[in-house]
Structure formats: C-alpha cells, structure tokens
Amino acid sequence: MRPAARLERVYREHGDRLWRAVLAFAADPEVAxxxxxxxxxxxxxxxxxxxxxxxxxxxxxxxxxxxxxKARRGRQALVAREERYGMDTETVELIEAxxxxxxKQRASVVLxxxxxxxxxxxxxxxxxxxxxVRVHLSRGRRRLRDMLGGDDA
Amino acid sequence: MPDLESKFRAxxxxxxxxxxxxxxTREPRPMPEGSTARRVxxxxxxxxxxxxxxxxxxxxxxxxxxxxxxRVRPAESPxxxxxxxxxxxxxxxxxxxxxxxxGSIWVAASANDxxxxxxxxxxxxxxxxxxxxxxxxxxxxxxxxxxxMEVADGSLWIAGYLDDxxxxxxxxxxxxxxxxxxxxxxxxxxxxDVAVDQHGIxxxxxxxxxxxxxxxDRATLAIDxxxxxxxxxxxxxxxxxxxxxxxxxxxTLLGVDPASGDVLEQVxxxxxxxxxxxxxxxxxxxxxxxxxxxLVARIDPVTGAMELLPSDPLxxxxxAGPSGLWGRWDPGVRGTLGVARFDPVEERVDASVALDxxxxxxxxxxxxxxxxxxxxxxxxTRVELRPA
Numbered sequence: 001m002r003p004a005a006r007l008e009r010v011y012r013e014h015g016d017r018l019w020r021a022v023l024a025f026a027a028d029p030e031v032a033x034x035x036x037x038x039x040x041x042x043x044x045x046x047x048x049x050x051x052x053x054x055x056x057x058x059x060x061x062x063x064x065x066x067x068x069x070k071a072r073r074g075r076q077a078l079v080a081r082e083e084r085y086g087m088d089t090e091t092v093e094l095i096e097a098x099x100x101x102x103x104k105q106r107a108s109v110v111l112x113x114x115x116x117x118x119x120x121x122x123x124x125x126x127x128x129x130x131x132x133v134r135v136h137l138s139r140g141r142r143r144l145r146d147m148l149g150g151d152d153a
Numbered sequence: 154m155p156d157l158e159s160k161f162r163a164x165x166x167x168x169x170x171x172x173x174x175x176x177x178t179r180e181p182r183p184m185p186e187g188s189t190a191r192r193v194x195x196x197x198x199x200x201x202x203x204x205x206x207x208x209x210x211x212x213x214x215x216x217x218x219x220x221x222x223x224r225v226r227p228a229e230s231p232x233x234x235x236x237x238x239x240x241x242x243x244x245x246x247x248x249x250x251x252x253x254x255x256g257s258i259w260v261a262a263s264a265n266d267x268x269x270x271x272x273x274x275x276x277x278x279x280x281x282x283x284x285x286x287x288x289x290x291x292x293x294x295x296x297x298x299x300x301x302m303e304v305a306d307g308s309l310w311i312a313g314y315l316d317d318x319x320x321x322x323x324x325x326x327x328x329x330x331x332x333x334x335x336x337x338x339x340x341x342x343x344x345x346d347v348a349v350d351q352h353g354i355x356x357x358x359x360x361x362x363x364x365x366x367x368x369x370d371r372a373t374l375a376i377d378x379x380x381x382x383x384x385x386x387x388x389x390x391x392x393x394x395x396x397x398x399x400x401x402x403x404x405t406l407l408g409v410d411p412a413s414g415d416v417l418e419q420v421x422x423x424x425x426x427x428x429x430x431x432x433x434x435x436x437x438x439x440x441x442x443x444x445x446x447x448l449v450a451r452i453d454p455v456t457g458a459m460e461l462l463p464s465d466p467l468x469x470x471x472x473a474g475p476s477g478l479w480g481r482w483d484p485g486v487r488g489t490l491g492v493a494r495f496d497p498v499e500e501r502v503d504a505s506v507a508l509d510x511x512x513x514x515x516x517x518x519x520x521x522x523x524x525x526x527x528x529x530x531x532x533x534t535r536v537e538l539r540p541a
C-alpha cells in the first residue's frame with residue numbers, strides 16, 4: 001500500500017478519536033484540529049520513513065498541541081465554543097476539570113482513560129516512563145475525583 | 154475509576170471535523186524536533202555548584218550543522234570469531250534493564266504494581282544461576298532500551314525515583330553484600346540514567362521546567378554539581394575517557410565538560426538515536442534512515458567527529474562489553490528478532506542468532522562469553538558465545 005493511502009486509512013481509523021483526545025487535552029477545538037492536521041501532514045511528508053504511523057501521529061499531535069499551549073501560555077476558555085461542537089454539560093465539566101491538571105497528568109489521563117491506551121503506550125506518546133505515567137494517573141484521578149466526585153480506582 | 158471512563162465515553166458523542174483535505178494540501182511546519190534543537194542551540198546552560206552556591210554560566214552551544222561525517226579514529230582490533238547459540242531463558246517478569254559488571258549479570262525487573270518498586274537479580278553469566286534477589290524501592294522504568302544502571306566502584310548504581318514519583322533518586326547496591334546500601338534523593342521527578350567516571354557519578358534528572366544533570370561525589374555521595382539543561386527531554390549519559398555525553402531530544406548528543414559544566418559540543422545524529430553505548434574509546438549510537446536502513450554512528454568523544462556505518466540487519470539496540478559491540482538483529486521476517494555483533498574493523502555484522510519466535514528484545518548486556526537479552530514482558534535469555 002502506498003504511504004499516502006496507508007496514512008489516510010490511519011486517519012479514518014484514528015482521526016476522530018485522536019481529535020477528541022487532543023480536544024480534551026487542549027480544551028480548544030482549533031488547537032485540536034491544527035495539531036491533528038499538522039501531525040498527519042508531517043507524517044504524509046515523511047512517507048514510508050515512518051514505520052508505525054498510528055503511534056507516530058498520536059505522539060506528534062500531542063507534542064504539537066503542547067507546544068501551542070506553551071506558546072499561548074495555557075488553555076483558553078472552552079465554554080464559548082460549547083454549542084458549536086454540540087458538547088453537553090458533562091463533557092464541558094470534564095474538560096474544564098482536566099484543565100486544572102498539570103500537563104503530563106492531563107495527557108496521561110486523557111490517553112489512558114479517554115483513548116484507552118495502556119500505560120506503556122501512554123509513556124511512549126508523552127515521552128515519559130511507565131512508572132512516571134502511573135504516578136501521573138494516580139494523582140490525576142485523585143484530583144479529578146475531588147473536582148468531579150465519584151470513586152477513585 | 155469507572156465514573157471517569159463513563160465521562161469520557163459521553164465525550165465520544167462529540168464529532169471532530171473531517172481534516173483530510175486540509176492534511177493533503179497543507180504545507181507542514183518545520184519539524185518539531187528541529188525546533189527543540191534550535192531551543193537547545195539558543196540556550197545557555199547554568200551549572201550550579203551546590204557546595205559554593207556559585208553559578209557558572211556556560212557558553213552557548215556550538216551552532217551549525219554537526220551532521221558532517223568525518224573519519225573517527227579506527228577501531229583497535231577485530232573481535233575473535235564466535236558462534237552465538239541461544240542457551241536458556243530465565244522466567245523473570247517485566248525486566249526493564251540488564252547490565253554486566255563485577256563478574257555478574259544484573260537484571261532489574263519491575264513489580265508492575267504501580268509503585269515503581271521491583272527486584273534486582275544478580276546472575277552468574279556462565280551458569281545462569283540466580284545468585285541474589287534484592288528488593289529495591291525503584292527500578293529503571295524505561296519501556297525499551299534498558300539503561301538506568303551502571304556497575305562501578307564495587308556497586309550497582311540505579312537511576313530511579315522515590316516518594317511515589319515526587320523526586321529522582323540514586324540507589325546503590327553493594328556488590329560485596331548484595332544489599333541495598335544507599336538511597337540518595339536527587340530532587341526533580343525521576344532519574345533517567347547514571348554513569349560513573351573519575352569526576353563523579355552523573356545522573357540525568359527529569360525536572361520542571363528543564364531536565365537536569367547532577368553530579369555526586371563518589372566517596373560521600375553528596376551532590377556537588379547540578380546543571381540545568383535547556384531541554385525538555387534528556388535521558389542517556391555516557392562517560393568515556395574523561396568526557397561526558399548526554400542525549401537530549403531524539404537526535405542530539407551534548408558533550409559536557411565535566412570540570413566546568415560547559416557544553417562543548419553538540420552532535421546531531423541524522424535519523425535520531427534509538428540506543429547508544431561506548432566501545433573501544435568511542436561513542437556508538439544506533440540510528441535509522443529510510444534511504445539507508447539501519448546505521449551505527451561512531452562518534453569521537455573528544456572532537457565530536459562522527460561517521461555513519463551501514464549496519465543492516467543490526468539496529469535499534471546497541472550494547473558493548475568484553476565480547477564486542479552487539480545489537481538487535483532484525484532479518485525482516487515477521488516474528489523473528491535476535492542479536493548480532495558488529496565488527497568495527499570490517500564495519501559489518503559478523504555474527505548473529507535468532508531468539509525464540511515472538512521474542513521482543515528491549516535491552517542487551519554483553520559479558521565475556523555470553524550475551525544477555527531482556528524481553529519486553531517476560532524472560533531474560535542467555536546467548537552463549539562459542540568459539541567459531
């Protein structure tokens with residue numbers, strides 16, 4: 001299969017889930033769209049050089065989104081765009097609560113609990129270690145429980 | 154946290170835009186890793202001498218494209234011919250690192266219980282007998298590549314962390330007693346790697362807002378220097394012939410003056426580094442490019458001069474020891490991986506063996522007559538090196 005066709009298939013399989021994960025991380029649909037599109041565009045330019053494009057684009061999209069947030073010095077309010085993307089109150093509350101977590105805690109929670117990646121994959125995506133990711137998850141869950149209520153695991 | 158899972162599932166109703174047409178037509182921005190490298194190049198490094206409280210501002214990194222191939226001093230001698238044979242696999246779960254030293258193989262294995270704790274196994278490299286099992290509060294946690302352990306001064310040194318990830322730590326196991334002898338808190342979040350040379354014990358520490366390079370006194374284990382690197386990722390440290398090198402970001406090696414803390418050299422390895430080690434006075438790094446396949450970079454630790462040598466089908470992992478320079482062997486057959494040796498004189502792979510089908514080697518240790526391979530989930534395999 002040609003690299004471009006292979007990548008489009010990856011986009012069709014992962015694109016929506018990746019976009020939601022980056023949205024949960026960045027709280028900004030525009031940042032999510034830009035990070036996902038940029039990650040796939042970078043992958044498209046590299047062609048067959050990338051051995052595992054699905055893993056690569058997840059890593060790249062989160063790195064790009066993180067860079068954008070750093071440039072903006074933090075997340076911006078999501079609520080103003082709420083209706084535009086049809087989010088319900090529960091989703092808005094979740095994203096706002098995530099916004100109060102440090103960056104790596106937030107990314108770990110989104111990738112593990114939101115996107116369903118195992119700890120070792122999360123570590124690969126965010127450039128950390130499985131041990132550190134477990135710590136981020138434990139602390140992130142605790143803080144989210146305090147903010148949103150519910151049981152910690 | 155079931156509630157959290159259900160909250161995320163509710164988010165599944167949110168649909169994102171179809172971006173494919175934008176993806177196909179947009180001009181990609183400069184590479185993210187390049188921008189990181191530029192930040193490195195623009196930055197200065199501050200070495201804080203903890204004892205005196207003095208701050209030495211190091212000079213800016215050397216600029217320019219360092220990916221220039223120059224001849225590095227030749228290899229010293231060809232390795233003796235060997236016939237590698239897969240011998241035995243010890244059923245050790247979740248091994249994360251393996252090293253050779255003090256006449257033993259040392260394997261760190263995670264308890265995988267979320268605490269970071271684990272067990273260090275000391276193994277006789279000739280008989281594969283487990284000589285000791287030492288419980289430790291932290292083992293190296295890297296997913297692939299091993300590292301985070303070094304044998305020196307009659308001790309096994311481990312880069313880890315304490316307090317549920319609140320700070321990095323250096324652990325020492327006394328090879329004379331097989332007991333955990335010291336645990337030194339290092340600050341930051343967790344330690345990435347450790348190397349020992351005549352200047353001290355060097356540890357990379359992941360910290361906010363920048364990774365750090367910490368030096369400890371070999372006799373007292375007191376922290377006597379702490380360098381704040383202007384990078385957001387720095388892992389391996391190599392100490393060779395009085396020179397200290399740190400891998401920062403995917404493809405950049407920083408040569409640090411151990412006396413002044415200056416970053417003396419910056420070497421960019423095309424394709425990025427997946428593994429690195431020292432052998433015969435040089436730094437060796439595994440890299441890969443689509444146009445060439447697997448390569449090993451041989452880098453002079455004094456000048457930073459680098460040459461790239463084709464190494465297919467050896468790549469991804471590299472480790473050196475008494476029996477030579479070894480790496481992962483990937484013949485391109487699905488489910489088949491092994492280990493292979495690179496001859497630095499002939500500059501080619503001169504020995505290889507396939508591991509059991511489905512093996513996923515993540516770290517290698519090289520002893521005199523054997524090579525040891527840690528698997529991703531379970532198993533540490535001894536490969537016997539018979540004279541050819």
